[in-house]
Amino acid sequence: MTERRLEGLIEALRRLPGVGQKSAQRMAYHLLQHDRTGAEQLAAALQSAVLGVQHCSRCHTFTEAEVCDLCLDPQRDARQLLVVESPADCAAMERSASYRGLYFVLMGRLSPLDGVGVDDIGLQPLLARAGDGVVQEVILATSFSAEGEATAHVLGRLLKARGLTVTRLARGVPAGSELEYVDLSTLAHALHDRR
Amino acid sequence: MTERRLEGLIEALRRLPGVGQKSAQRMAYHLLQHDRTGAEQLAAALQSAVLGVQHCSRCHTFTEAEVCDLCLDPQRDARQLLVVESPADCAAMERSASYRGLYFVLMGRLSPLDGVGVDDIGLQPLLARAGDGVVQEVILATSFSAEGEATAHVLGRLLKARGLTVTRLARGVPAGSELEYVDLSTLAHALHDRR
Ligand SMILES: [Zn+2]
Ligand SMILES: [Zn+2]
Numbered sequence: 001m002t003e004r005r006l007e008g009l010i011e012a013l014r015r016l017p018g019v020g021q022k023s024a025q026r027m028a029y030h031l032l033q034h035d036r037t038g039a040e041q042l043a044a045a046l047q048s049a050v051l052g053v054q055h056c057s058r059c060h061t062f063t064e065a066e067v068c069d070l071c072l073d074p075q076r077d078a079r080q081l082l083v084v085e086s087p088a089d090c091a092a093m094e095r096s097a098s099y100r101g102l103y104f105v106l107m108g109r110l111s112p113l114d115g116v117g118v119d120d121i122g123l124q125p126l127l128a129r130a131g132d133g134v135v136q137e138v139i140l141a142t143s144f145s146a147e148g149e150a151t152a153h154v155l156g157r158l159l160k161a162r163g164l165t166v167t168r169l170a171r172g173v174p175a176g177s178e179l180e181y182v183d184l185s186t187l188a189h190a191l192h193d194r195r
Numbered sequence: 196m197t198e199r200r201l202e203g204l205i206e207a208l209r210r211l212p213g214v215g216q217k218s219a220q221r222m223a224y225h226l227l228q229h230d231r232t233g234a235e236q237l238a239a240a241l242q243s244a245v246l247g248v249q250h251c252s253r254c255h256t257f258t259e260a261e262v263c264d265l266c267l268d269p270q271r272d273a274r275q276l277l278v279v280e281s282p283a284d285c286a287a288m289e290r291s292a293s294y295r296g297l298y299f300v301l302m303g304r305l306s307p308l309d310g311v312g313v314d315d316i317g318l319q320p321l322l323a324r325a326g327d328g329v330v331q332e333v334i335l336a337t338s339f340s341a342e343g344e345a346t347a348h349v350l351g352r353l354l355k356a357r358g359l360t361v362t363r364l365a366r367g368v369p370a371g372s373e374l375e376y377v378d379l380s381t382l383a384h385a386l387h388d389r390r
Contacts, residue, residue: 005240005247006257012240013211015233017225022375023213025283030212031241032248032257033302038210039241045200045207046238049223050231052200062201062227088220107228 006032058129060122061087061105070094070103077101081130082139083155085109085148089141101139104129109142109151118154126155130164137165144171201227253324255317256282256300265289265298272296276325277334278350280304280343284374288336293383296334299324304337304346313349321350325359332360334389338374339364362389 006028013024031039055061056068063069070076070090080101084090090103106121130138138159142148156166171189173182182190201223208219226234250256251263258264265271265285275296279285285298301316325333333354337343351361365388374382 003248003257003259003263005244005259009240009244009248012233012237015230015237016208016222018218018221026213027211028244029257029281029283029302032244035210036245038207039245042207042210043238043241043245045204046226046234046241049200049204049227050234050238053198053204053227062198062224064198064200068198086224088217088224107224 055107056105059103059105060107060125060129061090061103075100078134079136080139081135081137082141083126084141085143085151089143093141101137102135106142106151109145109147110154111147121151123155123158127158127162130159131162135164137167140166140168250302251300254298254300255302255320255324256285256298270295273329274331275334276330276332277336278321279336279374280338280346281375284336284338287375287377287379288382288386291379291382291386293386296332297330299333301337301346304340304342305349306342316346318350318353322353322357325354326357330359332362334386335361335363336374338372340371340373365389 009028009031010021010024013019013027014021016024019027031042052064053062054064056063056065056071058067058071061068061070077100080099081104082093082099082101083104083106084093085106085108087105090105093099093103104122104126106126108116108121110116110118110121129135138155140152140156142151142155152168156168159166170193171186172193173179173186173190179187204223204226205216205219208214208222209216211219214222226237247259248257249259251258251260251266253262253266256263256265272295275294276299277288277294277296278299278301279288280301280303282300285300288294288298299317299321301321303311303316305311305313305316324330333350335347335351337346337350347363351363354361364385377385
């Protein structure tokens, strides 16, 4: 076969996370057969994002500007800095409408097995950001997985060493849950962290 | 939020089959954070494929030329025409090394519920192709799902009405299977036992 363009497309689609050979093939066939407009749109969107999306110089999230909208919002309380793993976590927290401070987005979490160390998440930018003299409390909101906990532990140690107040989101029973369906370690943590 | 480029990329990725909001978000973040080269490569591959990949004028599969390599191969037996749903099925049949005739790729199958009728699969091109005066036997190798069977039934009726010998892959293929996932020896036996 000398169908290099089709094979090249399948190869390129395989670089997407979670996409194997079969999915990439199905995607390529679908685009070429049913959605060439979608293929052109995706190509343009990729190029536009690569050219125009960078990291916010304050919170490290993705933005098209030097500083993102949220960091520029004068209504937010600059004394609180909430540390999350991804922009999606930041959006989830915003939807909860329970937080009025600022954010820092790590863009990952420590994962020694996958070779993700402190230099691969935004550690230095975080230390610089948290040490601006305005931030008083850093709230660690990395996930409650083993890797997220380890990340919170390492960051907490480094931030405390710089004289900052460091807190962690409470572990507990999710709102709306029946107690009998909550897993045991969550129950134990909820009891330990009781208010 | 005024992050149009990032949102545009997530929207465009959602047009890929099997990709929902969460996957699209994860893909966009991954590309921007870890694989901008991959993003550029995918953009280029999409454009290249949209510009250069078309349907073979003989078998209807994807190709960069007017007629694909397989259709041009003088070693193949032009008296047999095997009808499959997709280029992946064609590739699977080739890997079984049990067939020496030519192919016709429908690029789909009848699916009334999804609005896929006879005009959406390559029916007219198939009738023209099978009626070239050289083809003697049309082997229907659509999948053995309900839709694939219905497609074989409809095509069989129309092809027989034109005086062609029509056969179907033997039921060695497990019912409900997609052809491309069937093991090679089963494929070979199913071809041999065709009815
Ligand atoms: Zn920001
Ligand atoms: Zn061809």
